[in-house]
Structures are given as structure tokens and as C-alpha cells.
Amino acid sequence: MAEEFLTFRGIHKTFGQTVALAGVNLDVFPGQVHVLAGENGAGKSTLVKILMGVEKADRGEIRWKGRMHRPHSPIDSLRSGIAMIYQELNLALHLPVHANVFLGREIRSAGVVRESEQKQRTRELFRMLGADIDPTLPTRQLGIAQRQLVEIARAIGADAELIVMDEPTAALSEQESENLFRVVDSLRQRGVGIIYISHHLEEFERIGDMVTVLRDGHRVWQGPAAETSPNEIIRHMVGRTIEDLYPKRQPQFGPVLLRLKNLNSPNGTKNASLEVRAGEIVGIAGLVGGGRTEMLRALFGLDSADVEEFTLGDVRIRVPSPHRMLHHGVGFLSEDRGGEGLAQNLSVAVNMTLSAPEQISRWGVLSHTRRERVSEALIERFRIKAKSPSQAVRELSGGNQQKVALARLICADAKVLLLDEPTRGIDVGAKNEIYRLMNRLAEEGRGILFVSSYLPEVLGMADSVYVMCRGTISRKFRVEELDQERVMALATGVEQDQSPHGRPLPQGEEGSQPCARIVSNGPSFNKF
Ligand SMILES: Nc1ncnc2c1ncn2[C@@H]1O[C@H](COP(=O)(O)OP(=O)(O)OP(=O)(O)O)[C@@H](O)[C@H]1O
Ligand SMILES: [Mg+2]
Structure with a gap:
């Protein structure tokens, strides 16, 4: 048995009536890339958010290097050596890039932040990632892909022993992804453990050591990456080829x-x-x-x-x-679904029908029944995992939010x-x-x-x-x-x-x- 590193035991989590995780066990070892696969809404992000202290498990325990791990916040986790690249990109947009890379662990001398050193280190991290970004720019000016690279640089630069990557390549091109994989290779050689979440299944063959498939909050399959194939993983994920x-x-x-x-x-x-x-x-x-x-x-x-x-x-x-x-x-689907794409606090139904008032009105008056009917049909057509049309968009998993944004364009005809x-x-x-x-x-x-x-x-x-x-x-x-x-x-x-x-x-x-x-x-x- 390898040394104890990170173990999840019996993790349960519900949101209202939604069971996000139903007793998940998982072991990660040093120098191992453990891939988490599963459909949108399978529970992948929830599991790693519990590890980071963003969410709290209802039941179950996490052990980290031989001790119980009960973080109250991501900063807690970071202090104990666990960093995460967030799917929804958690950056302070008003700050310059280097300040985001060093957020929460600023380089100081005599209490003063040493900006020039932060900029220099940020440049080095970007060079390693092959990213051409000016560390002094306000983060707000960066596109989504560049923000993703900043998020990656932040996690890599934290010298963590475990790094969670929740869809780190979603916004990256092949070349940027390959640069990241090379960084992952070297992290692995240094004994860093990695939990890797992605919907690009062929990436698992490139960097994965172990694969775990979640489905509706259950662990349905686990095995070495070398002994499986994208097709087999798809079968475990969706129950069909x-x-x-x-x-x-x-x-x-x-x-x-x-x-x-x-x-x-x-x-x-x-x-x-x-x-x-x-x-x-x-x-x-x-x-x-x-x-x-x-x-x-x-x-x-x-x-x-x-x-x-x-x-x-x-x-x-x-x-x-x-x-x-x-x-x-002409309809437009923005790459930034969180910022300008969707109204996060409004319901799935409102978001879907926002650009098509005529479809949900009768005699020029908004009809709630029509809106419900139109959105229920779209939820069905796109197989969106939502409790009801009135659920707030922010409560949906990342991929399901994307489907709502697409459904809106279709609805607007x-x-x-x-x-x-x-x-x-x-x-x-x-x-x-x-x-x-x-x-x-x-x-x-x-x-x-x-x-x-x-x-x-x-x-x-x-x-x-x-x-x-x-x-x-x-x-x-x-x-x-x-x-x-x-x-x-x-x-x-x-x-x-x-x-x-x-x-x-x-x-x-x-x-x-x-x-x-x-x-x-x-x-x-x-x-x-
Ligand atoms: N804050 C929340 N409130 C209510 N429901 C939530 C919340 N966060 C997650 N859920 C629900 O929990 C389930 C699991 O979501 P999670 O984000 O873990 O999925 P995921 O596997 O990461 O999916 P994706 O591939 O789309 O990112 C989903 O049904 C989701 O709607
Ligand atoms: Mg997710």
C-alpha cells in the first residue's frame, strides 16, 4: 500500500432535493494524476469544492497526509498545501494580473507588497506556460482564455502538494493545453498529486494515471488510464456508446x-x-x-x-x-457565459426566453404558463439537468449553464x-x-x-x-x-x-x- 496522501470516504452532499454526491470514495497518491470524469452535473466540481472548503459535505470524511481535513475556506486548504484551478475562474477583475497570481500569499517585506518581485515571478510562470500576458494589465482586460492561464499560474505558483484542476483547458487551444500538460508532467515528477477534471477525454490518455467516473453522484467506475479508452469512459459516463x-x-x-x-x-x-x-x-x-x-x-x-x-x-x-x-x-453566444451570457440569479426559464418576448406573451402580455411550457420543452430537448424551469441558473453545473445559453438563442429563432x-x-x-x-x-x-x-x-x-x-x-x-x-x-x-x-x-x-x-x-x- 502506498503512503497515505489524500482519501475521500463516504462523501455525501445534497442541495435541497438534488443529491450531488452519494457516498463517494476516492484515493489520490503523490505523483499521480487522478482524472475525474462524468456528465454535466455528475458531482465532480462539488467533490473538489468540498476538498477546498468552498462547500461542506453532509457526511463523510477527507484525510490529507494522515490527518482529518476540514477546511473552512480555500485559504485554509491553500495553507495546508492544496491549490485549485476553478472552473468558474475566481479572479478579482479589478486587480492587476500579478496581484491575482499572488492573491492571499503576497510577497512582502516589512509588511509592504513587493510588486516588482511578484511581476517577475508571474512572468516566469507565464513563460513556463507559454502564455504571452503582461502581468501588469488589469485582469478585467483579459479574455477568458488568458484569465484561465492566470488561474493556472496562480495554482501552479502556490507550490502546493496537491493541485485540483477543474476543466483547466476548457478555454485553451491545443498548443496552450500541451504547454499545461508539460507542466503537469513536471509536477508529477516532483511528487505533486493532481486531481484533473475535463470533458476532453483524449486528454486522459495524455496525462492521466487513474480514472474515476462519477454518475449522478456515485462512483461508477475506476481504473488505470492506460487500461481504458475514451469510448469505454463514455460508456461508463452516459451508459451508452x-x-x-x-x-x-x-x-x-x-x-x-x-x-x-x-x-x-x-x-x-x-x-x-x-x-x-x-x-x-x-x-x-x-x-x-x-x-x-x-x-x-x-x-x-x-x-x-x-x-x-x-x-x-x-x-x-x-x-x-x-x-x-x-x-x-443574428444571435450571439458569448464565451463569457458567467459575465455577459446569463443572468445568474434569474431562473432557467427567464434566461431562456429573455430574447424572445413574443414567444411567451399572449396579446402582448407576458404569460407565465407559456414561459413555463416553452422552457420545459427546451430543458427536455437539451437534456438540461435542472430541478424545474424556476431554478436559478447559478445553481446549475457549468455545462448545464452553457446549455441554457444555447437554448436562449434557439428560442429567439x-x-x-x-x-x-x-x-x-x-x-x-x-x-x-x-x-x-x-x-x-x-x-x-x-x-x-x-x-x-x-x-x-x-x-x-x-x-x-x-x-x-x-x-x-x-x-x-x-x-x-x-x-x-x-x-x-x-x-x-x-x-x-x-x-x-x-x-x-x-x-x-x-x-x-x-x-x-x-x-x-x-x-x-x-x-x-
Ligand atoms: N449551489 C448549488 N445549489 C443547488 N444545486 C447545486 C449547487 N451546486 C451544484 N448543484 C447541483 O449539484 C449537482 C452536481 O453539480 P456539479 O457542479 O458538481 O457537477 P459537475 O460534475 O461539476 O458538472 P459540469 O461538468 O457541468 O461542471 C448538479 O445537479 C447541480 O445542479
Ligand atoms: Mg463542474
């Missing part, structure tokens, strides 16, 4: 729904030109910090932008604004969907459902433009792909023209195949499939 993670469809393209020529924005987008046709799924790939989110935000009018030409169907848009975009049938990381934090079964849904929406004649840091997803789902590199967008590729290596070459600037600035894309360059008419039995759109 998934044949076709990226379901195929026969694309049929209609008229151009969104055409953008030379968008420039102070947030860093340079001469971006792109097109989305009816029935088309368009992916945007690139590195974190490559400018994908910035472009999407400028396009939707969330950040200021200057456009040479912008049309939605026949409507010419001079200055994009969220209000105008929504009015003309958007004709063009701009999706920033639509499946972030979503379990594999639900991902598959979201991909089917994307296919169905495209078949109905809608246009989808989605940003994803997860290349297999871009290559698996998109008909056409743009690759961004430092704020500049490539020409439009047919997905068949690309593989992972070529996308990486374009994303890092090794290969340059930019769209010709100032000139529209030549006809036929944006995909060789015939421009068939879209199916006529789809919904009718009178918004354009």
Missing part, C-alpha cells in the same frame, strides 16, 4: 446571409472579411489571443468597429450594434448564429446532441459561425473554416483543404494565406459545393 461524435450531413448552401468586408477594430481585428451562407456551418480556428473572440464581438457590435461593407441578407448595416443585430435575426466556444464545458453526450442540433439548424437554412479552440471539433463540424492569426483572418477554406497541421501553420503565421485585403473574395473560392437552394420546409424568416 456514441458512434458518431461529429455527425455528418449533406450540406446544401443557399444565399449569403452575412457578408463582411474589411472590418477593423480597436480591439485588434485587421481587415477581416468573411461570408456565411444559409445552410452553412463556418468554423473559426486560431490560437488563444489570435483575435477570434475580438472579431466576433466587433462583428456583433459589442466592441466598436469600422466596416467597409456589412450586409445581412439584403440589409446593409453601417454600424453594427447588438440591438440591430438581434433585430435582423436567430437566423445567423454566432457561437463563441459553443461546447465549452459540455460533456461528450451533450456535445453530440449540440452537434446534431447545429446540423439541424443548418439544414433549416440558418447560418452558423462558430469559434472553437478545439480543432477536432472545427474539423469535424465545419463546412468551411477561417483561421485567425494575430487579428488577421485567412481566406475561406473548404474543410477538406485542411488538417490539424495546416491549421496550426496558419494560426501561428508559418503559412500565410490571408484574404486579399480590400478586395472581395473571388467567386467560387469560398467552397466548391454547388449553391443548391435551401430546403423549403424550413422556418420562414421575415427578419431579413
